[in-house]
Amino acid sequence: MKINYPQKHLLLIGFLMVSSILVAQPGFINRIPIPPLLDGGIDTIRLEMRQFYNHKFNPGDPLDSIMNGTSHQQGYQTWAYNLAGDSSMSILGPTLLWHTGNPTKIQVTNLLTQPTTTHWHGAEVPAYLDGGPHQPIAPGETWNVNFTNLDSASTMWYHPHYHNNTYPQVQLGLSGMIVSAQPVDAINHSLPHTYGIDDIPVIIGDLSIKRDTIDFTTNAFIYAVDTTKSKHPYNIVNGVTNPYMEVPAHLVRLRILNGSTRKGMQFGVSASYTDTIMSHMDDFVLVATDGGYTLKPDTLKTLVTGPGARAEIILDLTDKHVGDIVYLRNLKEFMPNFIVGSPYSPPPLPGGGGGGGKDPTSGNAFLELRIVADPVGYTPVDHLVDFVSPWVPNLQDTMGVTRHRTKLLVKMPGDGGGFTIDGTTYNMMTINDTVCVGAKEIWTIHNISGVAHPFHIHKIFFRILDITDSTGTRLNLDSLGLNGPKDDILVHPYWKVRFMAVFDDYPSPVDYKLTYMYHCHILTHEDSEGGGMMHQFVVTDEESCNIGIDEENESNEVVLFPNPARDELRLKGKSLNPVVVRIINLQGQILSEQTLPAFSGIVPIDIKGLSRGLFIVQWNSVEGMITKKVIIQ
Template sequence: MAVRRRLAYLAAVLTLLAGSGFAVDRWVWAPAMISTAGAGFDRPLPIPPLAPSHRDRHGRRVYDLRAQAGEHDFGAGPVRTEGFDGSYLGPTLRMARGEQVLVDVHDDLPEPTSVHWHGMRVPAAADGGPHQLIAPGSSWSASWRVDQPAATLWYHPHPHGATAQQVYRGLAGMIIVDDPATGSPALPHEYGVDDIPVIVQDKRFTADGRLDAANAPLAGIGLLGDTVAVNGVTGPFLPVVTRRVRLRLLNASNARTYDFGLTDGRRFALVGTDGGLLEAPVRLRRIMLSPGERAEIVVDLDPGRTEVLRSFPHPLGAGRLGDRFVGGDDTLDILQLRPAPVLRPGPDLPAVLAPLPLLTRDRAARTREFHLDDDAINGLPMDMDRVDARPIAGSTEIWRVVNDDGIPHNFHVHGVQFQVLTVAGAAPPPQLRGWKDTVFLPPGRPVELIMQFPRHPGPGVYMFHCHLLYHEDSGMMGQYAVIDPGS
């Protein structure tokens, strides 16, 4: 039964129960709303270490990652988790445009895994999707030339049918791409001081303290936690010593969409989205990120005055009843910023950040249409042996994507960055005008994406899918292969 039909059925049941005098509010309605506002911040925010690397004899920058099980303390005692090179999350991979990189990945888990470089333009054989599984006790190597603007990306597992559980247990990490031509020296850039990775995930714990991996009841979107962990800890605070701080926000949650803002209502500067810097800063009070999306924001702070980054209630397009059950009514404190009494000044934000060449409709060779509904795309659940699209290398296409369900979805395309042409027929808001690889899909409102497919050596397939991981694992995913002209 399609999710929207399940929600309609639920609404009818609740209406009947309420009409019969049943205490629906105490039974299901009130507990579905979560608030952690004012819960307190008592743990310093850990900064993921930069991954060590070395140059091999071919001049490649080489990283080693090891997926392993362990125990991690979120703040109430150790629980069983997984991570890269540690018990939870992984180090930040920092690399520069133009470098040839090699990542050796070792699987020390009791099950197969893979590692996908989310947002990275790589050959299909190095993409780390479900076709590049790593068996327990074995290794896999991926190599590519970094050829994209300065950006905040991330890495995570992608085994078909098991992605949600592995990411939830902690297998994820950030990637930072540096590029002088598309970066800005005027932005805060001292890693861990004024340039801060903020990896946001929601968790739920059982009565005996273990991670609870059960899907949220009545939601249809997978796991929704009642506790937020940032860089692996709950209730974090960040001591700040500079007037401006750059937060690299990553929504690494399984299903939850956040609407980030500061509790005093002050504006921040959005300077970058999934695929790199915007052409100019955009002043906002809120930035909504669905699972997999990133945003770089710069916050101006006052000496000695604490600020709180919070996720506020926000509409998700599922209606009054549906939004409550998919997290739209929740209020979640994320991170407290604690400025010192005296702050180090820095340069003003530049009026222009980076060049942003636009892909225009007249360049598109063709338009494709994708409808997401009932654990399928265009009526077809994921099939590892089926290729759903074959764009030509170097060509530009428009993909019109429609959420036909009554609940939230989003859309991630491997191997490329795209630009948003329209949302429901209108020009996109400023926060959607940069390079993107993942975009929220409001129910019933078509989103047009334009993308140019790069030329990479070797055959293989890339994924496109909903990045609510329960939906991805359940079959809301397809594959495309980039082919040579005339192939």
């Protein structure tokens, strides 16, 4: 597959060549690399995982010194994804562009010396393509992935998920961003969307360097990336320390991924590198969370994210001038001591031991943004247009919920007691939950461990219904940046988080090899000795799911076909009363509506004139409401 550099990438090349005399905060000397964009709508994406031996974390320093002056000019051993045959990236991987409703084909070849996997974090894919512990890729093998992208506009990512080795493999560099794009998306068009210019991937990780071996020819120590479960004091953004980015004086969109293996992060925006007064922070606007757009633009001064979470924020730089500097601040001092990444001593934990804080990242800012002149041919966005992005129909209310589940995040007794879900560790051959395909469920995540845990669930995104703290106070979701679709939520100690999700599509037989995961995304907890803080569930349509359903409901099942469809959609079912059928886009807009008389059998639904993409078909009658997804090609 060829890496395509269309006009917007040529703009980026020109943009990076703009030279300006800037007064920069000392230390921000490395321009962040922008990963190449691989368009899955053009051809099969062929990725290779490979080891490199000369990655420079601090390339702006001739000695690549990141350890108090310790020289390491030869670079470090890291792992990376690359387009097959390419070796331009020595850490992380290309940004993958997927298109909603389109087939997506990927080949992943493992050129490493140990087995691994590649998980599509946030994506709705069949269980056998999820890339979890049950889909290992042995050294020298190629994993073939082929699915239709059902996800709407969103920022996702990909990374290893090989049990008991996820943490070191991600720490060595295996991660990359995914952008899912809808064929028609008025919201995205109104936002900055020129990749690498005003729409910037910001992948934040942390780093520690350790003494590895001795070079006996020089008697000098050789240093390596520390993959032990130790503290990692250095920030890296897109694979480099001391990072900066040149941006235009317009609206700028940062797609922030907390790619840390362990740490929560608190962000702010400020022209000052040192000011720690929260009211002095600049406003920014949150427009998307893990699974897509927020219900509306939310203006914030700070945002906390856990490992694995994504946030798309808009910075208004229209009042800035060439030479000005703005910082994406690291507000670690505001994080309480029960969050890993806080600078404060951790609290004592239930049952003994401690955990959480006293493991901060360095510096007052994650990234320096330098204002430069517009590149030639660039079309800026200067005004943020208000939008409304309602929940998809089946998440708009709690009607039709079929089951409630509660998961406890628990600290086991004793100083050495690990963290678990419901008191049990992960077993690859145990199915912890069986979910019926199409089921609408409410899950309650109750953290009684004393430490904040980022709870992540595969396959679906969820709507947070409410969060109550230890006093029973219900928290404001807007102010927490949680008023949008999520798949990863940092659950503070003694919080109860209730979320609602629909487990539609891709049923499998009840088989432990065809399960999805839910787990803590602190990877040292997920990979803990003895099993880890992870469980697995299967989504199925087998007979066990039909218990309690009466014959009338079984006979009234609605089937839509073909799917994908072109000019005509057919509906198979039975209704004793008139039915209203609506076709709704992912922004909640009703595109067509027709009333069908009582019927039994197959009736056609005209879909001529509708654009390509993923849509919701909603069936309403006095007997209830049913929603289905359909792809129109």
